[in-house]
Each structure stands twice: as C-alpha cells, then as structure tokens.
Amino acid sequence: MKNMKKLLCVALGAALSVSLLASCSGGSSSTPAPETTTPAETTPAETTPAETAAAGDLSSALIEDGKLIMSTNAQFPPYEMVADGEGFNGTGFEGIDIEIASALADKLGLELVIDDMEFDSALLAVQNNAADMMLAGLSYSEDRDEVMDFTDSYATGVQVVIVKDGSDVTMDNLGDYMIGTQRGTTGYIYASDTPENGGYGEDHVIAYDNGATAVQELINGTIDAVIIDQAPAEEYVAANADAGLTILDGAWVEEQYCVAVDEGNTVLLDALNNALNELINDGTVQTIIDKYITAD
Structure with missing residues (x-):
C-alpha cells in the first residue's frame, strides 16, 4: 500500500496554560484619612487553569x-x-x-x-x-x-489490518481485496479514497455500523480484511479465538486521538x-x- 501520513491533532483553542489574572478591588475616599495606612496584601487562592x-x-x-x-x-x-x-x-x-x-x-x-x-x-x-x-x-x-x-x-491510535490465518492479503496488496471498516471512521475515509490519494477506491471498501460487525463479516467470508485501531483489533481477535484471525505486522496508519x-x-x-x-x-x-x- 502507499504510505499514509501521520496525523497530528491541532490544538484549536488556547495554549496549554493560561495566565491567571488576580484582581484587587480598592476604593479611594474623597477625604484622605488622617493617617496613611497600608492595607494588608491579599494573596488569591491558587487555582488551576481548568478551575x-x-x-x-x-x-x-x-x-x-x-x-x-x-x-x-x-x-x-x-x-x-x-x-x-x-x-x-x-x-x-x-x-x-x-x-x-x-x-x-x-x-x-x-x-x-x-x-x-x-x-x-x-x-x-x-x-x-x-x-x-x-x-x-x-x-x-x-x-x-x-x-x-x-x-x-x-492518546496515539495505530490502525492495523485483521485477516484470516493463511490469507494471501498483505499490506502491499490490500487494495486488491475487499476491506471492511466502521462507517464514518478515518479508516473508511482513507481506504475508500482514490488510489491517487493513497486509498483503494470505494469499490474495495464496505462500511459497517461498528467494528464487531466488520469482524463478523470477515469470519463469514464476505470480506477479506478489516481495518481498525490496534487496541480494539486485539480485543476482537481474542474474542474470536476459534475463528483463526490474525493481525498483519506493522501499522496501517498512526493517528492522534x-x-x-x-x-x-x-x-x-x-x-x-x-x-x-x-x-x-x-x-x-x-x-x-x-x-x-x-x-x-
């Protein structure tokens, strides 16, 4: 497959920390006091940016x-x-x-x-x-x-490819087979994109409501591979130990959650x-x- 670029999330809000502004209120009398006094300094309670x-x-x-x-x-x-x-x-x-x-x-x-x-x-x-x-x-x-x-x-998310044991599917020829993904995910977006943009085309990708359904369709033989994040991939493979599933070596793409x-x-x-x-x-x-x- 063509290399997929690593995505970095953009912090679209303020910087990682903000300055806390302490306001001191004090009034001045129109008639000065006979003796000058120094008001006691008030130290505001320490607060975090989130608070x-x-x-x-x-x-x-x-x-x-x-x-x-x-x-x-x-x-x-x-x-x-x-x-x-x-x-x-x-x-x-x-x-x-x-x-x-x-x-x-x-x-x-x-x-x-x-x-x-x-x-x-x-x-x-x-x-x-x-x-x-x-x-x-x-x-x-x-x-x-x-x-x-x-x-x-x-957190960092690593997307991987699940196939059946003994499958001929590899990272390099993945685009020659039918791929299952979860609908709306970046796995679907990237895989269904055109080959010019590093994808495999919509004809090679089927979107399912969730990862569990995609994995079940792989077991049923409807599709040849599932693209999904590594952590859930490992959970699905373990939960279907009798189905003979395996995860291809290497990351299909890395992302930031x-x-x-x-x-x-x-x-x-x-x-x-x-x-x-x-x-x-x-x-x-x-x-x-x-x-x-x-x-x-």
Missing part, C-alpha cells in the same frame, strides 16, 4: 447548565464499552474514553452524561448541539475539521484543553490508559 475556566462563563457554552454531555459509540474496546454492571462511576459504560471524560467533567465541576449511538450519529450530535463533546477513539481529519474543533491529543466539540465553541474547547493538559501533566491520563492497555 478558572469552570468558574467563568462556561455555562453559555454548554447545552445544559451543569452537565457535560458526551456522545460516543460504545463498541470500541478498550476505549468505550457497555459495561456488564453499573460501569465506571455508575455510568453503565467503561473504558479509556469513559474515564477520561469523567475526569474532565470532575475538573470542570460538571456532571458527565454519556449518550451511546452509532459513530456517524455521535459526530452529528456534536455538530447539531445534541452533545457538548465526542470521545470515541476519535482522530483528526481535514474533513472533520471543517465542522468540528479538536483538543490536543491524549482527540476530544471534539462543535466548530467555533472556543469557550468549551479552551476549558477542555486546559483540563485535559492538567490531567496529562499529572499522570492521570497515562494511568487510565495503562489500566486498559498493558504494554507487551
């Missing part, structure tokens, strides 16, 4: 005051999954994105609300003001950038970016990732 953003006019940037509504597609393990029980913090869901979203909401003093839907619908929910943000193993693309704004990256908000919602974008970078810098994000993905 400053939360204390500002964030409510105007939210769909519902006091709530942070997240759209996702909870069929993308280990980033988002429907839990067997109550899930993380009673949300009914679990995964890397779920815990990061919960930590963001805590930083901003908001209640996290999670709406699970198809991937395409989750994208539209943000654009149509039905959700404040989207986390779903979501990566930056130029097409998405026209209608959404993206935070800084919080980000949080997305509606285009132009800079108030929310800045608040999320501040909170996200605090969680990255204090090790919270890496701890969450390590909980679900164990390095070999």
Whole structure:
C-alpha cells in the first residue's frame, strides 16, 4: 500500500496554560484619612487553569447548565464499552474514553452524561448541539475539521489490518481485496479514497455500523480484511479465538486521538484543553490508559 501520513491533532483553542489574572478591588475616599495606612496584601487562592475556566462563563457554552454531555459509540474496546454492571462511576459504560471524560467533567465541576449511538450519529450530535463533546477513539481529519474543533491529543491510535490465518492479503496488496471498516471512521475515509490519494477506491471498501460487525463479516467470508485501531483489533481477535484471525505486522496508519466539540465553541474547547493538559501533566491520563492497555 502507499504510505499514509501521520496525523497530528491541532490544538484549536488556547495554549496549554493560561495566565491567571488576580484582581484587587480598592476604593479611594474623597477625604484622605488622617493617617496613611497600608492595607494588608491579599494573596488569591491558587487555582488551576481548568478551575478558572469552570468558574467563568462556561455555562453559555454548554447545552445544559451543569452537565457535560458526551456522545460516543460504545463498541470500541478498550476505549468505550457497555459495561456488564453499573460501569465506571455508575455510568453503565467503561473504558479509556469513559474515564477520561469523567475526569474532565470532575475538573470542570460538571456532571458527565454519556449518550451511546452509532459513530456517524455521535459526530452529528456534536455538530447539531445534541452533545457538548465526542470521545470515541476519535482522530483528526481535514474533513472533520471543517465542522468540528479538536483538543490536543491524549492518546496515539495505530490502525492495523485483521485477516484470516493463511490469507494471501498483505499490506502491499490490500487494495486488491475487499476491506471492511466502521462507517464514518478515518479508516473508511482513507481506504475508500482514490488510489491517487493513497486509498483503494470505494469499490474495495464496505462500511459497517461498528467494528464487531466488520469482524463478523470477515469470519463469514464476505470480506477479506478489516481495518481498525490496534487496541480494539486485539480485543476482537481474542474474542474470536476459534475463528483463526490474525493481525498483519506493522501499522496501517498512526493517528492522534482527540476530544471534539462543535466548530467555533472556543469557550468549551479552551476549558477542555486546559483540563485535559492538567490531567496529562499529572499522570492521570497515562494511568487510565495503562489500566486498559498493558504494554507487551
């Protein structure tokens, strides 16, 4: 296959840190006091950029005051999954994105609300003001950038290719076979693009509602390969151990996962970016990732 470029998420909001402005109010009397006194200096309580953003006019940037509504597609393990029980913090869901979203909401003093839907619908929910943000193993693309704004990256996603054991499919001849992807993902966007742009053409790609369906169609023999992110790929291969699936060596493409908000919602974008970078810098994000993905 032709080489795919590595995508970097663009921080479209403010820089990683903001200056905290401390205001001191003091009035001056029209009649000077007989004796000059020096008022005691007041040191403002130390606050983080995320707390400053939360204390500002964030409510105007939210769909519902006091709530942070997240759209996702909870069929993308280990980033988002429907839990067997109550899930993380009673949300009914679990995964890397779920815990990061919960930590963001805590930083901003908001209640996290999670709406699970198809991937395409989750994208539209943000654009149509039905959700404040989207986390779903979501990566930056130029097409998405026209209608959404993206935070800084919080994780690297590596897309790989799943095939059946003994398959003749390789990275080099992938475009000669039928490929399955999840609808609306960058895997579909890149693979279905023209060969001139590094893709294989729409005739060689079938989009499915989710990765699990694509993998099942690979098992059924409808398609010859599935392009999907590495972490869920490993989950699907393990869950179908009797089907004889394997992952081709090497990365098909590397991307950076980000949080997305509606285009132009800079108030929310800045608040999320501040909170996200605090969680990255204090090790919270890496701890969450390590909980679900164990390095070999």
